[in-house]
Amino acid sequence: MAVDIRADYKPEGIEGAGFFATKLDDVVGLARKNSLWPLPFATSCCGIEFMATMASTYDLARFGSERLSFSPRQADLLMVMGTISKRMGPVLRQVYEQMAEPKWVLSMGACACTGGIFDTYSVLQGIDRIIPVDVYIPGCPPRPEQVLDGVMKIQELVQNESRRRRETPEYKAMLAEYGII
Amino acid sequence: MMTKENQLQIAESLKAHFGDDILSTETPFDFLTITVKKEKIKDVVQFLYNDESLQFRFLTDICAVHFPDASEKFQVVYHLHNLVNNYRLRLKVNMNGEHPELETLTTIFPGANWMERETFDFYGIHFKGHPNLKRILNVDDMLIHPLRKEFPLEDQVRLDKNDAQFGR
Numbered sequence: 001m002a003v004d005i006r007a008d009y010k011p012e013g014i015e016g017a018g019f020f021a022t023k024l025d026d027v028v029g030l031a032r033k034n035s036l037w038p039l040p041f042a043t044s045c046c047g048i049e050f051m052a053t054m055a056s057t058y059d060l061a062r063f064g065s066e067r068l069s070f071s072p073r074q075a076d077l078l079m080v081m082g083t084i085s086k087r088m089g090p091v092l093r094q095v096y097e098q099m100a101e102p103k104w105v106l107s108m109g110a111c112a113c114t115g116g117i118f119d120t121y122s123v124l125q126g127i128d129r130i131i132p133v134d135v136y137i138p139g140c141p142p143r144p145e146q147v148l149d150g151v152m153k154i155q156e157l158v159q160n161e162s163r164r165r166r167e168t169p170e171y172k173a174m175l176a177e178y179g180i181i
Numbered sequence: 182m183m184t185k186e187n188q189l190q191i192a193e194s195l196k197a198h199f200g201d202d203i204l205s206t207e208t209p210f211d212f213l214t215i216t217v218k219k220e221k222i223k224d225v226v227q228f229l230y231n232d233e234s235l236q237f238r239f240l241t242d243i244c245a246v247h248f249p250d251a252s253e254k255f256q257v258v259y260h261l262h263n264l265v266n267n268y269r270l271r272l273k274v275n276m277n278g279e280h281p282e283l284e285t286l287t288t289i290f291p292g293a294n295w296m297e298r299e300t301f302d303f304y305g306i307h308f309k310g311h312p313n314l315k316r317i318l319n320v321d322d323m324l325i326h327p328l329r330k331e332f333p334l335e336d337q338v339r340l341d342k343n344d345a346q347f348g349r
Contacts (some may be wrong), residue, residue, distance in 0.1 A: 086320045088235075119342075121327045121333045122319060 008158075029159040031113045032076070032102070034064040036151070039075035041095065043082025046109035049141040050081050058144035063151055067092065072098040077154060078131075083111035086126045097180060101166045104154050108137045108147060116140060132178055183268045190201045191235060191270065198228060205326035214271040222259070222274050223284040228263060229270070230289055237261040237270055240286065243296035245304040249330045255281045257306060285311040 008140060011030060013022030038060075042050055054060050054068070069075045072095045084092055096105065107149055110116035115125035115134045133156055137150035166173055175181070192206045195215060199343035202221040207214045217225050229237040241260035248254055253275035260299040261270045274283065285308040288294040297308045309312055316323065325332050 087318070115336070115339075121332070121334065121336055121338065122324075123336070125336055125339055 007160050008075055025163055028163060032070065033155040033158040036063070036077045036104075037067050037069055038065050038067055038077040038079050038106075039070060039072055039095070041078060041080045041082075041092065041132065043080075043084060043088070044109075044111065046081035046112070046141045049144065050079065050108065050147065053144040053147045055072070058148060060151065063148070063155065065120075065151070071144065073100060075099060076102065077104050077106060077151075078109060079106045080112045080133075081108040082115065082117055084127055085122050086124050087122075089124050089130050092127060092131050093180075102158075102161070104134045104160065105131060106135050106137065106150055107133045107144060108139075108150065108155055110138060110140045113138060130178065131180075132174060154172050183213070183266075187266075187268060191268070193275070194232070195225065195228075199225060212269065212271060215272060216273045216275065219276045219281075219283060220276045222257075223286060223289070225272065226259065226261070226286055227289055228275065235269070236265050237263045238289040240262050240296070241269070241290050243293060243300055245300045245306055245328075247304060247329050254275050255304060256304060257281075257283060257300065259286075280305050280307050282307045282309055284309055287311060302326070305329065306336065335338065 009030070011022045012028035013020050013026070015021075031101050033156065040047065045132075052058065065077075072078075073104055074097075078096060078099060096103075105127075111118060111123070112127050113133075115123050117140070119125065124130070133148050135153045137146055139146055142150070182184070192203075192215065196203050196206075198223065199217075200341075202218045202225070204216040204218060206216075216257065229235050239262040241262050242258075243260075244258050246256040246258065248256065255276050255278075256278070257274045259272040259274075261272065262268070263270075276283070283306060283332060285297055287297070287308075294312070295317060297311055298307050298314060301308065301311075301314055302316040302319050303326055315321070319327065
């Protein structure tokens with residue numbers, strides 16, 4: 001039985017002998033999607049689960065995230081993993097602001113999404129109170145398979161994003177809602 | 182190890198030196214606990230430090246308790262340890278007031294610095310003479326002292342909680 005095995009999605013385009021013409025958006029999306037450099041903002045237990053995801057059994061690196069960077073200037077994807085306390089809020093915000101466009105945010109675990117089981121005076125009830133989030137991964141902690149699923153959803157967003165999106169007034173209005181100019 | 186004779190000895194020694202400033206002596210769960218008048222706590226701790234037979238030269242913890250229904254609302258608890266003989270001692274101080282005041286122990290134990298900051302952060306107890314008494318674990322501009330009983334544990338910003346599922 002013939003099985004169609006494809007390494008990756010090929011964008012629509014006109015193919016010929018020695019050339020392939022397609023939209024720049026598609027090519028750029030493909031390139032960005034397969035080389036997302038994450039910034040692991042690991043605070044608690046979800047950070048440990050992320051370490052398991054980066055390790056050999058579940059290997060996040062095969063999705064292109066080989067190079068993790070703790071410097072926000074060099075990262076595309078901010079992965080917030082773990083409980084963010086109110087004292088940590090401004091730090092997280094500053095790290096987000098220091099990242100260069102285009103940037104995506106992945107919120108992993110119940111604590112980063114909504115504060116988790118820690119509904120207290122000291123825990124920020126979800127990072128989307130201070131920064132815009134693209135994908136939420138629920139779980140306490142989410143299994144590595146779920147983390148990979150979340151990263152794949154980010155990849156989908158990355159691939160389909162228009163190159164002009166970061167300059168549009170809608171995007172700027174959304175940032176203004178968070179107080180990020 | 183700390184036998185009943187040792188505990189008695191320590192209690193007697195303190196009583197002999199400080200007399201009426203020692204308000205009570207108990208041994209709940211075999212742990213020697215002495216309640217001291219709040220004005221004298223620093224002298225008591227200094228004595229326990231200096232005395233060659235007592236040698237309580239390690240400060241394990243400083244914490245506070247809030248009793249909203251008692252006559253003396255705040256209680257600060259000091260845990261001391263004698264490393265030479267492995268004796269542990271608990272000192273309690275009771276006080277009242279919106280922001281009760283106590284002498285700082287930072288001149289005797291440098292480790293008391295952060296412990297007193299934590300006690301201030303969560304209970305609002307002021308330590309006179311502390312070099313840097315400001316919040317340590319909570320946000321700097323927080324207005325309340327969270328572990329006092331009048332303040333709720335839960336964050337009041339949540340609007341989406343279903344009361345029926347929380348037993349209210």
